[in-house]
Amino acid sequence: MTSVKENVARSAELTDSESARLDVEVLLGHVLGRERTWLYTWPEYELTAAEQGEFEALLARRKRGEPVAHLTGEREFWSLTLKVDPSTLIPRPDTELLVETALRLCPQSTLHALDLGTGTGAIALALASEKPGWQIVAAEKSEAALVLAEDNRERLGFTNVKVVKSDWFAQLPLQHFSLIVSNPPYIDAADPHLSQGDVRFEPSTALVAERQGLADIEHIAAQAGDFLGEDGWLLVEHGWQQAQAVREIFTAAGYRDVESRKDFSGWERITQGRK
Ligand SMILES: C[S@@+](CC[C@H](N)C(=O)[O-])C[C@H]1O[C@@H](n2cnc3c(N)ncnc32)[C@H](O)[C@@H]1O
Numbered sequence: 001m002t003s004v005k006e007n008v009a010r011s012a013e014l015t016d017s018e019s020a021r022l023d024v025e026v027l028l029g030h031v032l033g034r035e036r037t038w039l040y041t042w043p044e045y046e047l048t049a050a051e052q053g054e055f056e057a058l059l060a061r062r063k064r065g066e067p068v069a070h071l072t073g074e075r076e077f078w079s080l081t082l083k084v085d086p087s088t089l090i091p092r093p094d095t096e097l098l099v100e101t102a103l104r105l106c107p108q109s110t111l112h113a114l115d116l117g118t119g120t121g122a123i124a125l126a127l128a129s130e131k132p133g134w135q136i137v138a139a140e141k142s143e144a145a146l147v148l149a150e151d152n153r154e155r156l157g158f159t160n161v162k163v164v165k166s167d168w169f170a171q172l173p174l175q176h177f178s179l180i181v182s183n184p185p186y187i188d189a190a191d192p193h194l195s196q197g198d199v200r201f202e203p204s205t206a207l208v209a210e211r212q213g214l215a216d217i218e219h220i221a222a223q224a225g226d227f228l229g230e231d232g233w234l235l236v237e238h239g240w241q242q243a244q245a246v247r248e249i250f251t252a253a254g255y256r257d258v259e260s261r262k263d264f265s266g267w268e269r270i271t272q273g274r275k
Pocket residue numbers: 088089090091092095116117118119120121122123139140141142145166167168183184185186205206207
């Protein structure tokens with residue numbers, strides 16, 4: 001029999017993870033159906049054989065590099081617990097900057113918004129949780145991700161979000177939104193980070209774009225004008241080295257008040273423009 005404390009110490013085995021202790025605590029909490037704080041309250045608790053077996057299997061998969069979120073099947077975003085799977089991106093804390101900025105730019109209590117490439121539904125559902133009076137369309141191309149987004153929407157009970165299948169704007173009926181947000185694929189196919197960490201287990205359809213990662217942003221900026229009402233905002237997330245290129249794309253496409261915003265580390269990670 002092995003105690004919680006002894007199992008937590010096995011974080012030393014996760015030599016490739018930068019968050020080894022946290023990873024092990026999350027996995028143990030998942031197996032035991034407990035919050036992480038419980039592990040500190042009951043360090044002497046001895047796992048049953050079944051619990052230990054489940055933990056060993058998850059630890060082995062984590063050693064092979066699988067993201068913790070894929071092992072537990074969920075991830076917190078904007079204080080919502082979202083189901084995740086390998087069909088799309090695991091929501092990142094970085095994307096909360098996009099949600100915060102959208103809420104700051106659009107204080108209205110009623111509004112039509114569009115989230116392009118919704119994945120798990122993270123951005124659309126976070127906005128819906130703050131703005132029950134908004135009507136939000138969450139569009140996605142991947143069938144599997146659509147099922148996931150709809151599952152998250154239904155489980156969290158947001159009736160003001162509509163999940164729809166669309167290749168960017170192509171299948172959307174022409175309509176005007178006051179806000180269009182997107183965290184599109186923006187990584188260059190040759191970026192060495194694609195062979196490191198969690199992204200190895202995420203689909204390239206959620207990560208990679210042509211033309212140094214800018215092709216999808218160019219496409220969205222070119223088309224969004226037709227779907228934005230007067231003074232409507234377009235807001236996209238991008239890589240930390242892409243801000244200037246994205247501002248140029250937005251300006252060339254005719255947007256005004258084009259600005260990029262920095263994350264907590266000082267990197268310009270989102271760009272906004274107004275029709
Ligand atoms: C970087 S992920 C973002 C997921 C989610 N919005 C988030 O922030 O966690 C990009 C998403 O765009 C979707 N996507 C890629 N190409 C698309 C297209 N042509 N039309 C619609 N969605 C697309 C991918 O399937 C993926 O779910």
